Amino acid sequence: MITTDFAAWSADALGQVEQALSDWVPAAAPAGLGDAMRYAVLDGGKRVRPLLVLATAAAVQGHAEAALRAACAVELIHAYSLVHDDMPCMDNDVLRRGKPTVHVQFGEAQALLSGDALQALAFELLTPDPAQVPPAMQADLCRCLARAAGEAGMAGGQAIDLASVGKPLSEAQLRHMHMLKTGALLQGSVQMGADCAQSPLTPQARDGLARYGAAVGLAFQVVDDILDVTADSAALGKTAGKDAAADKPTYVSVMGLDASRALAAQLGDEAHHALAATGLADVELLRVLADRVVNRSN
């Protein structure tokens, strides 16, 4: 496989992910639930997590069906978290990916339920008929996703976020919150891609990919905090400046803008070094993805 043409690879990968999400998020779910689920998932989002899964799976010659399912599953977890996060009892946001948020469009009850159903669907995608994906790989993927999504991962980070409004946090506390809230699922994406390997990875490959995932996961959030103050709502597709308005601690509020930019660049370098340490033959896609995360403008 030629992996140097990132643009062609990512266009193909994104096409596969969009098609699979459209196939697997059921329009037929009862009483409008399917409409809300599809609205929350389709036609939007940068799909950073699916691309991390698929690029990692490509680097380890992973099981193609498992990788596509994992890519979609992690995106469903991300999508559900946005639906719940936007609700009035949380961030109370009305705009997401340039569209009204799910509770604005479908009501709060349907938003709550559709988020719940998307989380269950993520695990459903990971557990097809055993003929499609080896059962031990299914178990590995479920194990990884559950940990990344749960109290020691994303949900725990959101609880810290909730408790941190209006409080001064140290850089270490902020890093801990973000490693859970955003980092865990991004890091989990890389690990799920690695879990798709059909023969055991070397410890160096495992460890290097884990370090890569951690660096990219944190870099993503640092850049998010930078863009929250430097970009406008139209470019972001969501409400800009909302963290500052909500008195939430961010990298920019804790470290300042220049130091935040320096940190993002440093995390990008860490990601590159970690990849080099994997000993894997072809990590070009992952290298470009890390650069895209650090240099993105929305």
Next chain:
Amino acid sequence: MITTDFAAWSADALGQVEQALSDWVPAAAPAGLGDAMRYAVLDGGKRVRPLLVLATAAAVQGHAEAALRAACAVELIHAYSLVHDDMPCMDNDVLRRGKPTVHVQFGEAQALLSGDALQALAFELLTPDPAQVPPAMQADLCRCLARAAGEAGMAGGQAIDLASVGKPLSEAQLRHMHMLKTGALLQGSVQMGADCAQSPLTPQARDGLARYGAAVGLAFQVVDDILDVTADSAALGKTAGKDAAADKPTYVSVMGLDASRALAAQLGDEAHHALAATGLADVELLRVLADRVVNRSN
């Protein structure tokens, strides 16, 4: 194993479930999240679903560690559904298991998050180190739980429930709603117990257990609807009469009280017949459990 002494078996089983839930729902989850999760799960509930898992596992000589994990996982899904269902945007209920509901005690945002984290934790419990539970069994259990909890199961049933307020339903529509909303997770409990079998079950056993689960699952909801009008809040530990007050269709509102009682008894008979058809040697615990579901008073 002597299974004729149901009281001794269930006391032992419930003790194991309570201890395991207390061990596995983490007090240390960040920023109060663990407190809300434990409040939602511990010290309350009839634990019907865990008992169904464990009694079925006993009937098929199932893997003990897998069965205990499955029993706790299905209870976590049930618990999260109650937390979200009680929220102001859904049923807006303030009393559950004789205590203030989670959002009353901890706030809406923490209720939302703790429900989300409980769902993830359910799948985490099902995917321990492969040395503890065979990976293929882990995958089977995740597959079953995800389907029972998702849009084609519990979440789908709740969407129908939400859309049915104030509408006349036929008995067939009501049955469909309840087979999803409550039945799917109860039936899933039986199937998860069966999934713990360490050698393949006969088609008769699989089929009989599926029919048993369907009958008990529906009977549970019919009795719930009966108790909603015949019991008081103190006996129920939750607000009595709330379905009628909310103008929700129930078996009693659609069929009347006598016909509902007759249906519950008929479903109990169906459960007995289905058990007899399994060909399994010892289904006594499951037989008594079905009777308890039909004849319960809270």
